Amino acid sequence: MAEWLIVRMPRAAETAAAWLTIDATGLPLASVQEGPLETAAAAAANRRVAVLVNPAEVLALDVELPPRSGARAAELAPFAIEERIASDIEAQHCALGATDAHGRTRVAVVARTFLDACLEQLKGAGLEPDLLCSEAELLPRSPAYAVALLDGDALNFCAGEAPALSVSAPPGGFAAALAIACGEATATTQLLLYTTSVEWQRRSSEIEGARGQLADLKLQLLGSGPLPWLAAQLPTAAPVNLLQGSYAPRGNISAHWQRWRLAAALAAGLLLFHLGTQAWSLSRLNRADHELDRMIGELVDAQWTGGNASIRERVEQALLSAQSRGGRYGLLPELQVLAQAMSAVPGSRIQALSFRDGALQLKVRTGDAQSLDRINQSLRSAGWQAEIVSGAPAGDAFEGNVQLRAGTS
Numbered sequence: 338m339a340e341w342l343i344v345r346m347p348r349a350a351e352t353a354a355a356w357l358t359i360d361a362t363g364l365p366l367a368s369v370q371e372g373p374l375e376t377a378a379a380a381a382a383n384r385r386v387a388v389l390v391n392p393a394e395v396l397a398l399d400v401e402l403p404p405r406s407g408a409r410a411a412e413l414a415p416f417a418i419e420e421r422i423a424s425d426i427e428a429q430h431c432a433l434g435a436t437d438a439h440g441r442t443r444v445a446v447v448a449r450t451f452l453d454a455c456l457e458q459l460k461g462a463g464l465e466p467d468l469l470c471s472e473a474e475l476l477p478r479s480p481a482y483a484v485a486l487l488d489g490d491a492l493n494f495c496a497g498e499a500p501a502l503s504v505s506a507p508p509g510g511f512a513a514a515l516a517i518a519c520g521e522a523t524a525t526t527q528l529l530l531y532t533t534s535v536e537w538q539r540r541s542s543e544i545e546g547a548r549g550q551l552a553d554l555k556l557q558l559l560g561s562g563p564l565p566w567l568a569a570q571l572p573t574a575a576p577v578n579l580l581q582g583s584y585a586p587r588g589n590i591s592a593h594w595q596r597w598r599l600a601a602a603l604a605a606g607l608l609l610f611h612l613g614t615q616a617w618s619l620s621r622l623n624r625a626d627h628e629l630d631r632m633i634g635e636l637v638d639a640q641w642t643g644g645n646a647s648i649r650e651r652v653e654q655a656l657l658s659a660q661s662r663g664g665r666y667g668l669l670p671e672l673q674v675l676a677q678a679m680s681a682v683p684g685s686r687i688q689a690l691s692f693r694d695g696a697l698q699l700k701v702r703t704g705d706a707q708s709l710d711r712i713n714q715s716l717r718s719a720g721w722q723a724e725i726v727s728g729a730p731a732g733d734a735f736e737g738n739v740q741l742r743a744g745t746s
Contacts, residue, residue, distance in 0.1 A: 340366065340384045343568040344377050344464065345472070346455060348391055355564050356380060362671035363569040369562060376463035387468040387571060390455060392493050395471035395579070396422065396446040399500050404440070411582060414444050422446060430584065434577035437498050445471065445577040452579060458460060467586065473501035475567040482555070483519065487511070487532040487540070488563055494518035496526070511540060512547045519551075522719030527553040531566065534558050671697045671721070671741055678715035682708045688736065697741040702734055709737045717743055 339361030347354050356377040358366040370377070400417040404408050414431045422429065430452055434443030452469075459466060473493040476484050483496035492506035492514040497606045507512035519526045528551050530544070537544070537558055548554045559566050580586055675697070679685050685708055688700040709728055716723035721741055728737030 340385050341568070341571060342377070342381050342384045343571065344374070344386065344388045344466075344562065345564050346458075347389060349485060356560075357564050357568050358384065359568050359571070361572060363572045365565055365568070369564050374458065374464060378463035381464060385468070386464055386466045387470070388455075388459065388464070388466040389470065389472045389475070389567065390447075391491075392453050392471045392473035392501070392581075393505070394447060395473070395503075397471065397473065397500035397502055397577075398444045398446065399437070399441040399495055400444055401441050402436075408444065412521070414442070418444060418446065424448070430579065430582070432577050432579045437574055443500055443577055445474075445579060447579055452584065465586065466580065468576065469579045470576040471501070471503075471579075472563075472567060473503055475570045475574050476501050477570050477574075481525045482529040482553075485515075485518065485528060485530050486563060487530060487536055487544075492518060495523075501676050508540060509543060511543045512550060515547055515550060519614045523550050525552050527551070527555075529555050529557065531557045531559055531563070533562055534560060671743070672717060674719045674721060675699070675741065678712045678719070681715055682711050684708070685712060699739040699741065700736065701739055702731065702736050705735050706737075709735055709739075713739060721727070 341359050343359060345355040353371045353373045354377055355369055357369050358380055370380075391728055398418055398421060400414060402417060410433055411431070414433060415426050415429070417429065419426045429446050429596045430449050432445045432447075434445065436442045455469070472488075473486075473495065476486060476493060476495045478484065478495060478497070480497075483494065485495075486493040487506065490507045491503060492504045492511070493501065494504060495501035496519070502518060504514040504518050515528075516523055519528075532540075532544075536558070544554075544556070626724055651739050656742055671692075675687075678700075679687070682703060685701060685703040688702050690700070691698045701709060701712060703712070706728060709725065713723050713725050716739075721743065723742075724740050726738040726740050728735060730736075
């Protein structure tokens, strides 16, 4: 969501607000509109909202806070500026901005009563701002020039990295306001002054009269008024947002529900469909499993039980029959003859064995190859089919694999 709605709050003597929609690069999407705030709210759909307030209501300062103060910076700022303001610090709201290369942090100070009234007015109009800042925060910074905006009876001014300020400049007071804004550097200041065509026609003589105070004065007329020019700075500016601390925007689900309700409804429908198909598939598999168990049971009863005899009885009979046919051959007899053959060769031991398909596979460790051959010959002499499959020295011993199977050699 890259588009913005920029709202300029009405001044005390004004009844109408002004607003403008811009894209991600700051280009206007429509002309400036004026009217009640409620009308501006209609343009806020699917856009972020920035609200600009009168710079005269916001005091811009910079302070040096303890290094690595982190989250405590917001708590320390009021104490750092307490001696620089005349009002009760408890009645003021402090918002922090960026810290410059010299370690000084920008602070915007505004009366809580003003901020509360402003937010209440916006809420009543249906506007929930993402950014609320002084207009002076959007003045562009120039490395060569100080930049000023003459707007009615106010001169908004910024120079270098210093905080922006607003000075009262009623008709006839432009030169005095300029001297206050520039301070001792007035004579060396190169000023880039922006104003409207109306202001220039009304105050051109006193603006020209102030040229002698400055090192240089360049004039730029804003044919569409100050709002489009200020709005164009937003994508690259870093204004101090007054919506911090207790004034930080709260997550409001209802405010965003209209925007996302279609996607949420589709996602919920897809989830329900997926759960339904999975439940149906699971139920179908369970039924198939039970049916298969039933069919197997019927097949076993018909083919194996033979009347009233149980499957267990049939299995026991099959085992007894296999034992009777096995005679002297099987795992236990093979282990018995193997134990006898191993005992005849001192120091020999079995490393591993496995029994499969009537054959016993052995891994035997002996002192030498002759000892392994003696075990093999002993097994063959006992009437078993024994064969040394492989053998190799293993350190100071000899290891070999022997296969033992029932039958004569």
